[in-house]
Amino acid sequence: MAASSSPMGSCSSSYVSPFLQPEFSSLPVMSLREKIFEKIKENRVTLIVGETGCAVEPSKALSSWFKVHILHRSVDTEQALMAMKIWKSRRKVILATNIAESSVTIPKVAYVIDSCRSLQVFWDFTRKMDSAELIWVSKSQADQRKGRTGRTCDGQIYRLVTGSFFSRLQEHESPAILRLSLRQQVLMICCAESKAINDPRALLQKVLDPPHPQVVEEALNLLVHIKAPRISTRGRYEPSFYGRLLASFSLSFDASVLILxxxxxxxxxxxxxxxxxxxxxxxxxxxxxxxxxxxxxYTFRYFGGDCNNIVKLGQKEMVLIGNLCAYQFWQRVFKDKPRLEHLKRLSRFDEMKTLTSLLLKIEEEWCSFHNLVQSSLHQVSEIYEDVLNSLHRFRPRFLAKCDGLPTYYDPYEFGHVCLLKSHRNGDRVVAADDEHEPSNETKKCCAVPFVASGHFQTINVAEKLSIIVKEMRVQLTENASDNHASYVDVEKLGRDSFFFLRESFPFDEASFGELSDVVTTGKPMLASKPISYVFDLQPPTDIQFDDYAATLRKCLHDINGCT
Structure with a gap:
């Protein structure tokens, strides 16, 4: 494949999509259409790999022949694979993006039809932003796709390019380091403890595929502009407190800046x-x-209606706020209930039985009613704990003013009662087993909107997001602080009992009980130093969970009567 067709061939944005080149027009894709359809009808499972193939919705005329499933980054892979039970009355076709190149094992794939295309995200040096281009895959990527068949049964691979065209493809895809803006990577190098490796310019030129020096220089200039590193008198880049805090998050650079x-x-x-x-x-x-x-x-059920008239957001920001409200809705409506049951068992000194598997099944069904992805909610929760731990380890100054309750407890009167209705799926059945046809009905909650504009301070958060996104597009401003704190894991433990962490500070017997507005320690605290934590109690609402307080008081009264 010609070098000019690679988006990473240089730092300019002169990349030309290979699909606009003359050689593509001569590829025999359209003439193979009937043959491909015949092959699909012959086999129980056929995998079609390629970004373009996934963008086309199968026609209803073909749905009588086969059932189409999707594998894509925005689709939960585990749920998608669980849904791929073989139908006895229909063939199964799986449309997949390049996610199929990974170690995903799909049982009984007899044919793989490879478009030899992939959607690749890379840093556009001219526009200073991430861009996506449809490119030809490398031979090694094509081999990975071929490996999806032949695992559990014999299989064949069909590539929708000529043999001569395939022979001109690159042997391997370009390394990720040549496609990134390198802001996060340069910052992490600056934060390295060893001076032998904390010079980004020198270190990155020693890697097997060194990035363009101008990309590294631009990343350094941006980081210096926001004061993540500072330039010492010797000309070295030394990380600031702000830079070390940014580098401590296991998130992208822009996401980390948004948090701060x-x-x-x-x-x-x-x-x-x-x-x-x-x-x-x-x-x-x-x-x-x-x-x-x-x-x-689905998004409008969590953020929509008159919200769009009050706050003008772009499509990405609207989706972001919608998913934020969905997560908060899950915390308030579903998660608070098992937390309350946990407290009741504790107050009665009941044996703590393992109810995890049953709870997960109930939660899975509840998420289905409300158009939510269970695994995504759990993943967000896990990362949330990691980020919060990093913040309490570093203790930036703004931590002192972030002592309020979560916005999903506003208003107190918020409540949700599910109103379930059955819906016919038609041809959009997503699950089946080997023996029986699946039910053509699913239940969904119709008590919409789930989150109204006056709930969870949605309008306020959306307005702040709009301002911050515009600010980040222009420049990233300084957040100066030089205070550290110890690692905490108590926030999650407290939240499980409706206690929310308000403040943490070094324990001092002489001043214990006094809450100062300023942190007096000038040096980083060791993890072994004692720390005091201040919590606020926010009990769940009796509107949502009836008069639970009377039950708890009775349990406590019974305990006192026995002592």
Whole structure:
């Protein structure tokens, strides 16, 4: 394949899509259409790999012959594979993006039809932003796709290019380091403890595929502009407190900056969640592939209606706020119930039985009712704990003013009662087993909207997001602080009992009980130093869970009577 067809061939944006080149027009894709259809009808399972193939919704005329499933980054892979039970009355066709190149094992794939195309994201040096281009895959990628068959049964591979064209493809795809902006990577190099490896310019030129020096220089200039590293008198890049804090998050650079900006305005919890959601795939709100109208409808159930008239957001920001509200809805409506049951068992000194598997099954069904992806919600929760631990380890100044309760406890009167209705799926059946045809009906909650504009301070958070996104597009501003704190894991433990962490500070017997507005320690604290934590109690609402307080009081009264 010609070098000019690679988006990473240089730092300019002169990339020309190979699909506009004359050689593509001569490829025998259209003439193979009938032969491909015949092959699909011959086999129980056929895998079609390629970004373009996944963008086309199968016609209803063909649905009587085969059932189509989707594998895509925005689709939960585990759920998709569980749904791929073989139908006895129909053939099965799986449309997949290059996710099929990974170690996904799909049983009984007899044919793989490879378009030899892939959608690749790379850093556009001219526009200073990530861009996506449809490119030809390398031979090694094509071999990975071929490996999807022959695992559990014999199989064949059909590539929709000529042999001579395939022979001109690159042997291997370009390394990721040549496709990135390198802001996060350069920052992490600057934060390295050893001076032998904390010079980004020198270190990155020693790698096997060194990036263009101008890309590294631009990343350094941006980081210096936001004061993530500072230039010492010897000309070395030394990380600031702000830079070390950014590098401590296991998120993308932009997501990490967003978190700190929200923390600076006192909406830290919401900022953490939105930063995580910027990187998350799949998102908590179910996104049926190729059915954007359904995804929009589901999103509007969590953020929509008059919200769009009050706050003007772009499409990405609207999806971000919608998924934030969906996560908060899950926390308030579903998660608070098992937390309350946990407290009741504790108050009665009942044996703590393992109910995890049963709870997960109930949760899975509840998520299905409300168009949510269970695995995504759990993933967001896990990353949330990691980010929060990093913040309490570093203790930036804004932590002192982020002591309010989560916005999903506003208003107190919020409640949700499910109104379930059965819907016919028609040809959009997503599950089947080997012996029986699946039910043509699913249940969905119709008590919409799930989150109205006046709930969870949605309008306020959306307005702040709009301002911060515009600010980030222009420049990233400084967040100066030089205070550290110890690692905490108590926030999650407290939240499980409706206690929310308000403040943490070094324990001092002489001043214990006094809450100062300033942190007096000038040096980083060791993890072994004692730390004091201040919690606020926010009990769940009796509107949502009836008069639970009377039950708890009776249990405590019975305990006192026995002592």
């Amino acid at each position: 900006k929200f923390g600076d305005i006192g909406l830290l919890r919401e900022g953490i969640l939105m930063g995580i959601l910027m990187d998350a795939q799949p998102l908590p709100i179910l996104h049926p592939f190729g059915e954007e109208h359904l995804f929009t409808e």
